[in-house]
Amino acid sequence: MSTVNLTPTSHVVLGLIARKGPSTSYELKAAVANSIGNFWPFPHAQLYTEPARLAAAGYLNEEREEGGRHRRTYSITDSGRQALAEWIAAPTPTGYEVRDPGLLKLFFGDLAQAPSDLEALAAAQLEAHATRLEEYRELDRLLEGMGVHDHARTTLSFGLVYEEGAVRFWQQVQREHRERGSR
Amino acid sequence: MSTVNLTPTSHVVLGLIARKGPSTSYELKAAVANSIGNFWPFPHAQLYTEPARLAAAGYLNEEREEGGRHRRTYSITDSGRQALAEWIAAPTPTGYEVRDPGLLKLFFGDLAQAPSDLEALAAAQLEAHATRLEEYRELDRLLEGMGVHDHARTTLSFGLVYEEGAVRFWQQVQREHRERGSR
DNA sequence: GCATCACCATATGAATCATACGGTGTAGAT
DNA sequence: ATCTACACCGTATGATTCATATGGTGATGC
CATH class of the missing domain: 1.10.10.10 (Winged helix-like DNA-binding domain superfamily/Winged helix DNA-binding domain)
Structure with missing residues (x-):
C-alpha cells in the first residue's frame, strides 16, 4: 500500500x-x-x-x-x-487540451499547394462534426425520454455545445473560402 | 534516411x-x-x-x-x-480529443459529498474560461488591427468559439445548480 | 465433436511525457 | 577587471502511456 x-x-x-x-x-x-x-x-x-x-x-x-x-x-x-x-x-487545474487534427491542418493551410485541399478539408470536417452532433442529439433525446437528468447528461450537453461550435466554425471557413475564391 | x-x-x-x-x-x-x-x-x-x-x-x-x-x-x-x-x-482522420479536467470532475459530480463542491467547480471553471476568452479576444483585435487575415487567425477564431461555448456551458451549470438548490 | 466467432486478458516494445540538470552568454555591480 | 546573478539554451532520465499483437475461454450452430 x-x-x-x-x-x-x-x-x-x-x-x-x-x-x-x-x-x-x-x-x-x-x-x-x-x-x-x-x-x-x-x-x-x-x-x-x-x-x-x-x-x-x-x-x-x-x-x-x-x-x-x-x-x-x-x-x-x-x-x-x-x-x-x-x-x-480539490481545486481543479484549469489547463485543458483540444487535439483536433483538422484544426492543425487548417493552421498550416497557407502551405497547401491547391486551394481545393482546404475546401476538401472543410467539407470533410463539417460532415464529420455534423454527424457527431446528430448522434449526440439523438442520445440526448433518448436520455430525456428516459427522464435522465444526471451529470453524465450534463457532460453530454457540453459535447453538444462543442459540436455545434465546430459545425458553425467549419461552415464559416467554407464561406470565407468561397468568397475569397470567387473574388 | x-x-x-x-x-x-x-x-x-x-x-x-x-x-x-x-x-x-x-x-x-x-x-x-x-x-x-x-x-x-x-x-x-x-x-x-x-x-x-x-x-x-x-x-x-x-x-x-x-x-x-x-x-x-x-x-x-x-x-x-x-x-x-x-x-x-490527404484526408484527415476525424477523431479529436478534448481533455478537460473540469469536465471530467463534473461527470462524476454525483459522487461529490457537498453540493458546494460543484458550485466551486463551476465558478472556477467559469472564471478560467472567461479569462481565456478575454485573452483570445484581445489577441484577435490586435491581429485585426494589424490587418492579419491568415490561417493562424482562423484557428484562433476556433479558440474563441470554444471558449464562448465553455463560458455559456458553465454558466448554465451554475444556473441549474442554483435552481436545484433553491427548490 | 468440431468450427467459428465473440468475449476477455495480458505482454511487448515503442513513443511520449514531466522534470531535473547542466552548460553559455551578458549585464550590472563592485 | 572580475564577479555574480539571471536569462537563455540544450540534453538526459526514468516513468508513464500508448498502439498493437497475441493468446486463452466459452457459447453457438452445425
Missing part, C-alpha cells in the same frame, strides 16, 4: 467503480466507451493495469476468479472513496 | 520551419508557445528530439554551431516540403 499519484485515469476508474459497484476491467472498458471515452480516449490496456495499481495502493479491492478467464473484479474501499471525494472537492 | 511515420508533432515542426524558414529548436518552442501550443501542448523536449528524427529521415537539413551553445539550425528539404504538402492534401 505505497502511495501513488492519481492521474485522471485513476479518477475515472475509481469514479466508475464507485458509481456502478464492483466491476471487471472489461466492464469498465464498456462504460468508458460510451461516455467520456467519446472525447477523452483511453487505450483499453490501461483499464487493466490501472485498477491493479489502485488495488496495490489500497484504493480498490481485487477479487480474482479461480478458473476460466481469471476475471478480476474490483470494488472500491473506504480509502478509495475518500480519495475520490477529496479529488472532487 | 530511413522511413519514419509522421506524427502530428512532425507536421508541426515541418510546418513551422517551412513557414518561418531555418529555425532552431528554441525558436520552434517560442513559435509553438503562442499559437497551437495554446490548446495542443508539446513538452519542449520533443521540439529537440523531433527535428533530429526528421533530419535523419531527410526531411530537414541540420546545421550545427561549432562553439558556444551548439545550436542546431534546421531548414526544410524538398522531401520535407513534399511530405508536408501530401499531408495537407
Whole structure:
C-alpha cells in the first residue's frame, strides 16, 4: 500500500467503480466507451493495469476468479472513496487540451499547394462534426425520454455545445473560402 | 534516411520551419508557445528530439554551431516540403480529443459529498474560461488591427468559439445548480 | 465433436511525457 | 577587471502511456 499519484485515469476508474459497484476491467472498458471515452480516449490496456495499481495502493479491492478467464473484479474501499471525494472537492487545474487534427491542418493551410485541399478539408470536417452532433442529439433525446437528468447528461450537453461550435466554425471557413475564391 | 511515420508533432515542426524558414529548436518552442501550443501542448523536449528524427529521415537539413551553445539550425528539404504538402492534401482522420479536467470532475459530480463542491467547480471553471476568452479576444483585435487575415487567425477564431461555448456551458451549470438548490 | 466467432486478458516494445540538470552568454555591480 | 546573478539554451532520465499483437475461454450452430 505505497502511495501513488492519481492521474485522471485513476479518477475515472475509481469514479466508475464507485458509481456502478464492483466491476471487471472489461466492464469498465464498456462504460468508458460510451461516455467520456467519446472525447477523452483511453487505450483499453490501461483499464487493466490501472485498477491493479489502485488495488496495490489500497484504493480498490481485487477479487480474482479461480478458473476460466481469471476475471478480476474490483470494488472500491473506504480509502478509495475518500480519495475520490477529496479529488472532487480539490481545486481543479484549469489547463485543458483540444487535439483536433483538422484544426492543425487548417493552421498550416497557407502551405497547401491547391486551394481545393482546404475546401476538401472543410467539407470533410463539417460532415464529420455534423454527424457527431446528430448522434449526440439523438442520445440526448433518448436520455430525456428516459427522464435522465444526471451529470453524465450534463457532460453530454457540453459535447453538444462543442459540436455545434465546430459545425458553425467549419461552415464559416467554407464561406470565407468561397468568397475569397470567387473574388 | 530511413522511413519514419509522421506524427502530428512532425507536421508541426515541418510546418513551422517551412513557414518561418531555418529555425532552431528554441525558436520552434517560442513559435509553438503562442499559437497551437495554446490548446495542443508539446513538452519542449520533443521540439529537440523531433527535428533530429526528421533530419535523419531527410526531411530537414541540420546545421550545427561549432562553439558556444551548439545550436542546431534546421531548414526544410524538398522531401520535407513534399511530405508536408501530401499531408495537407490527404484526408484527415476525424477523431479529436478534448481533455478537460473540469469536465471530467463534473461527470462524476454525483459522487461529490457537498453540493458546494460543484458550485466551486463551476465558478472556477467559469472564471478560467472567461479569462481565456478575454485573452483570445484581445489577441484577435490586435491581429485585426494589424490587418492579419491568415490561417493562424482562423484557428484562433476556433479558440474563441470554444471558449464562448465553455463560458455559456458553465454558466448554465451554475444556473441549474442554483435552481436545484433553491427548490 | 468440431468450427467459428465473440468475449476477455495480458505482454511487448515503442513513443511520449514531466522534470531535473547542466552548460553559455551578458549585464550590472563592485 | 572580475564577479555574480539571471536569462537563455540544450540534453538526459526514468516513468508513464500508448498502439498493437497475441493468446486463452466459452457459447453457438452445425
